[in-house]
Amino acid sequence: MENEIRWKAVETNDRRFDGAFVYGVRSTGIYCRPSCSSRLPKRENVDFFDACADAESNGFRACMRCQPASEVPAPQVAKVIAAAELLDRDETISLSDLADEVGLSPARLQKLFKELIGVSPKKFADSKRLERFKEGVRGGAAITDSMYDAGYGSSSRLYENIGNKLGMTPRAYARKGSDMQIEYTITDSDLGRLLVARTSKGVCAVNFGDNDADLETGLRKEYANAEIERNGANLKDFVDAILHNLDGSNPSLDLPLDLRATAFQMRVWEELRKIPYGETLSYQKVADKIGKSKSVRAVAAACAANRVALVIPCHRVVRSNGDVSGYKWGVERKRVILKREAARE
Ligand SMILES: [Zn+2]
Incomplete structure (x- = not known):
């Protein structure tokens, strides 16, 4: 594709x-x-x-x-192509993130995309998802597998290897958390409200937000089929570790994880966890390190798909020129975190 x-x-x-x-x-x-x-x-x-x-x-x-x-360069057209490829790899990315990633305003992207590709970004993403799914089913793969494998060229062996390393379970991805029992708590942090959620295996969500209702809605959407309960009793150690990471007293945030992810996302996330506190890498460098030099945009999409703020330090990935680019939990938060880490290194 x-x-x-x-x-x-x-x-x-x-x-x-x-x-x-x-x-x-x-x-x-x-x-x-x-x-x-x-x-x-x-x-x-x-x-x-x-x-x-x-x-x-x-x-x-x-x-x-x-x-x-x-030929005169046509950077805007190149940006639309980049957006289409990003959508091809991650159909869940929002229009504003997509626009941010390719460097156009959302309105401009919407218009140019429609002109050049013939459909809106949303329609395009929908058709990709369907196409990918059908291809997998036609090939005889199990439905849940085909959902991951499509577009990533990955094998089940890859899942096993990387899944074990990171403590992630890709199968849970398709099931939207069915069989998962999740406990979560929400607490104050100096970057806003902080939701931390876990299963018996490890942390499955760390999200910043401006209010509890949005954070809870987000969690229930993410893990629509999971049993979810607000109960902080078993979360104190994780919350403390995260807050101390934020205040600089706990630079290495090495918590166990229980995440849904594609094989490609796992590879990227594993690489992000190797970036030392106080340092940053460009999207291109991360792509190089996982041996996929041409997949810069897919790397950016994997960063945007991170479920656990700070624990997988996607904030340490920046543009090649050093610019702080998009962050799932707000670019302002990313700036603050990076500034602190640089100061405390
Ligand atoms: Zn020619």
Whole structure:
């Protein structure tokens, strides 16, 4: 499914995508702009590149006919493609997070997306979800497995290896927490109200919020089929550890976890837990470290899907230029946490 938008643009010689990317044809060593009228190459021979320089550093020469190097860059179109790919990997991402991630306003993204792709981001996400699910079922995979595997190229072995390491149980993902018994508590922190929830295995949610009602609604939505009870008796140690992490007296927050996740998310989260207190990494660096250099946007989506603030330190991932980018619990909170960690390192 990756690069589906780009391939479609090439198939239809869609001029509107010129400047947003180029494609190299491995059998000829030539790279072209999307609208090039040369013969349509076989899909399996095609590599996509964001810029001509990338194509050239991979050994491709510019096509004489369409002269891709003379094209004016189209960054907005590239952003829409990036948004579509993000949605392809994580259909649950909100429009505002999506817009934030690609650097457009939500209204602008909505409009451009509709123009270029033909449907709204929401419709696109819905169709992706359905497509992915059907493909998995057709292939004979168990339904719950197909929900994870789709789009991630992962195997059950990957789940086992990483799941064991992190103490996460991917199967619980599809079941929305059925068989899970969850206890939670909500307490004050200096970054707002703090919800901490656990199962018998470990922490399953850490969320900041502005009021208790929203936090509770969020938890019940996340784990719609779980038995959920407000009871802080067994949570005191976890809450203390988290609060002391916030005030700087407990830098290593090594709590047991019980999380729903895709295999890809787990790999990213495991990598995030290795980032030391007081340090940050770019999305690109995280992608490199998990051996998926091209999956920068999927890494960003996995950060956005984190369920446990601080415990999995997604706040330590920033843009390549050092800018603090989106944070599930508010960019302002992310700024404060990073500032403190840097000061106390
Ligand atoms: Zn060409």
